[in-house]
Amino acid sequence: MKIQILISQTLRIGVSIACVIAAVGGVIYLVSHGGDPMPDYTHFSYTDAHPAEYTTLGGIFGGLGRMDARSWIQLGVIALILTPILRVLLSLVDFLKERDWLYAAITSIVLAIIIGNSLA
């Protein structure tokens, strides 16, 4: 039962961190651009170049120091994405501890698919 409490806490702490980081970005965004007209979200194109400040890891981390609102918000989104992944990782540790090799393997496959698709 211990691992379940650990998982529950991981989820809570993970979403709290994500929320705080995104809120920092949100405040910067509203202070600097709150009065601007709403950006045009009515058309999306895959072929358009999207700013690196919110689409690449390098761009996001680069923007943090400049207090770029987009980068801070996106870091919050990344923290949010990492939370369930961390949870799967905790389950893997638990299965290994229980010597449940079948489920250790199944969990590893799931992790490999997620990480493989993210890095490709």
Next chain:
Amino acid sequence: MTVLVFTLILLVSAYLAGLLGSLTGLGGGVVVIPVLTLGFGVDFHYAIGAALVASIATSSGSGSAYVKEGITNIRLGMFLEIATTIGAVVGAIIAVWLNNSAIAIIYGCVLILTAAMQQRRKSDHDGVVGSDLARRLKLFGTWPQRDGSFKAYQLRGVGGGFSVMLLAGVLSGILGIGSGVLKVIAMDGIMKVPFKVSTTTSNFMMGVTACASAVVYIQRGNIVPGIACPVLIGVLFGALTGARLLKKLDVRLLRRIFCIAILLVAFNMIWQGWTGKF
């Protein structure tokens, strides 16, 4: 409309989306998509990114309450995750070729299926004799009863359930929503998992499945900060409130009203998608 007004309206909408998504078990993404597309005229490709964020937020937000009670069947969830994550990868590839109308029609169809499935009787599937494969995969479990004791359950239909989960993953990769309806069809309808267990396990899976395609969507620019920020915060708080309310509230009436609402949205989506209004 200024950025400030848009952000505040979206924050409140996202809170309600998270609340409803958590109370009905459908996830926040289901409500976020029509709010953005029908409400603000946002392109579906941005709405999908927002729905992905909402799905993860609902899953983790309400998940922290469920796991502690020991309802979620982690083995079952993990095994089926192989299918949903592979599906999500495929879905994210397909999504590039779909225009707004096609996405609207697919989304509308998923909503109609969701409304139909909400009408079914919630069954604990007493006395199900499990299959040999399910036994070997150690998928049987126990779940807590009202009096604090634990009741054992068995399940079957592993192959069928796994196949439906592949499709659920594809839809999740295309639409960004958890496609909880297909997960429930697979677990409740085919595998005969007790209702409470299939709902919480589906919630657990929703977050992990969304993660499989989320990074790709960030790289493509679908997850745009101006929308993601209010959606993330709003849905998260909504889901937390929902998980707390769910223990005290009788949500039957709410689910019925919600059912009619999503049918209306579904027909609207399909009609506008069919006539090329998006």
